[in-house]
Amino acid sequence: MARVKLEVGKSGTVIIRIPFNLEMISKINSVEGRQWNAEGKYWTVPFSKNMINLLLSLFRYDTVELCPRLKAITDVPENGGDCVKKANYADKYEKTLQEIDNEMKLRGYSQKTRKAYRCQLKEFISYCLDKGWRRIGENEVKDYLDYMMNVRGVSTSSIDQAISAIKFIFTKILGQPGMILSIPRPKKEQRLPQAFSLQEIGGLFRQIKNIKHRAILFLIYSAGLRVGEAVRLKIGDVDIDKKMLYIRKAQGKNERYTILSQVALESLRFYLELYQPEKWLFPGAQPGRHITERSVQKAFEDARAKAGIQKEITIHSLRHSFATHLLEPGTDLGYIQELLGHNSDRINSLDGSEE
Template sequence: MARVKIEAGKFGRVIIRVPYNIELISKIKSLEGREWNAEGKYWTVPISKNMLNLLLRLFKHETVELCPKLQAMADSAVNSEGCVKKADYGERCEKTLEELDNEMKLCGYSPKTRKAYGWQIKEFISYCLDNSLRRVGEGEVRKYLLQMVNERRVSTACVDQAISALKFLFVRILGHPGMILAIPRPRKEHRLPQVFSRQEIIRLFGEIKNIKHRAILFIIYSAGLRVGEAVRLRIEDVDTDRKMIYIRKAKGKKDRYTILSQVALEALRLYLELYRPERWLFPGVQSGRHITERSVQKAFEDARAKAEIKKDVTVHSLRHSFATHLLEGGTDLRYIQELLGHSSSKTTEIYTHVSRKDLGKIQSPLDRINSFDDCEED
């Protein structure tokens, strides 16, 4: 968290002092009328109540120090408009988020969804710091979403999630069911998943020396698991006799079975012999807790760097590779759908676009040309 100093300057300007940070500087550069003072090494912007509120929103995740004059201006702006004081913000935010989380629990939302929606609503409450949520209209929501797109440049998936979270807030908590209906959702990006080649898989796993990390990454790839499913495996979920893995309450609260590879089983037996876990198959550092997703991601990133794999891949790419390699090996798409736990076959069909099963048989017209010897020079 950076320290941002904001103080009143001369000639109707506000002085902003920030440490050298590309993200902070880019935020300041988004302000209209900003100027850089090379001699004093600070930025200035025109002074106004709106500008002050904008600065407080812009640096809401930083430690902001206001001079007494600007602090008084901020307080008067809040009081004169009948808005919520900063001192009340934390209490209001906490109360709303608690009510939101309790409602999501009653609706059976997963902890991951509750966390994501909670974060989205906390960001929106911070944006509406100088207004009551019950007085917020469609125009204000649209401005907030446009700020996400234009200033913060977040992904369409993040904007779509924000709309879902806001819809839940206004419908279930604030009782305004029609307010969100007119707000359009962004068009979804149709991006193909990145997958490993078999040679890259060999190089990647060859760089994993830690037996525990090797076992869990083997299982993720060989069974097509999400990283969240792998870290939450219990010892009894692995059926060594039937060569199956039982996945509890996966995405959509669905249980399923998937396959257990013989190679992964051998790596797992070696791990179990050395570590002897009791409850979780892969326990974490904290007693009674499973290994964190971040620990697995870090182990993957280290192995990818050592293997010099330049593709934009993550741990989840192992799951994509599992499906793609099965499809290329001749496995029916319906079985792949079941192993992955997809509700719709359309979700699984995306792997037909990255598989070389059929595309690899097509010969480029350039490869049909036998010789370039007859080409004339210019």
């Protein structure tokens, strides 16, 4: 069981010592004012009673050790000892989470969506642990969302995802579709999509020496593909004569064709002659598997760093740049939406949320 240690630090701070655990680190990153001390290998946060209680809430299902001074100012019961709250959650609810995951798998949910929902539902069920998740009602859902927003300060996109995951429980598992109809979704932040300039695109691709990486990144940019679509292309999806790509089971289970530029086509031809793939257009290191999304993302990140591009921009920005550079000469927006695989009522959805 993971152990959290809280101590009084210098200059009005609290020291947090945790093992290397991505879930724990994610929780600490939600705390305002946190700082990492690389030399001491610990985190610090501002000292206050509210802060201590917040930390105890965040780590309520882990073993938390408090130094005597901190224990004296918190709301921890005297008989709590050094172990504030232990997580019997994992054993008790792992089977439930597995059943929910199996149900999502049967309904065709992607692995990425299942993983995200499972994480959200784990947090939600943990929050309602003492109630028994099958007895949770609308008030508990609202309390949890209020806790996420006002205590943990998570993003609106994370809250929106939590609502979708909770909705899955009530509509698909418990058969209560009307239970959370009155739960409002947070208003999404309006963000302008980041895009590369044509000069940055040129500088980026000049840094990509790997033929395979160059070909797949050219396709992502030239054809407006999502990374997940690009890595899953098969040999038969490429129509060289018509300069078209066939995208199978794209987001929303819609299939579509999209264009293949002359520059990308030349890069692809060179790659095909050199690698001669058989099934997957871009095979991975493991036999019979396609290249991973992470491998492509890493190739992009390396090229961006070498090109000296300072924008906070991701590989998905290549897809946005495709749309931007088509719009600059006056290409019809509806045509661009069709190529990108957007529904007709999603004109304003190019905000990076679909990846």
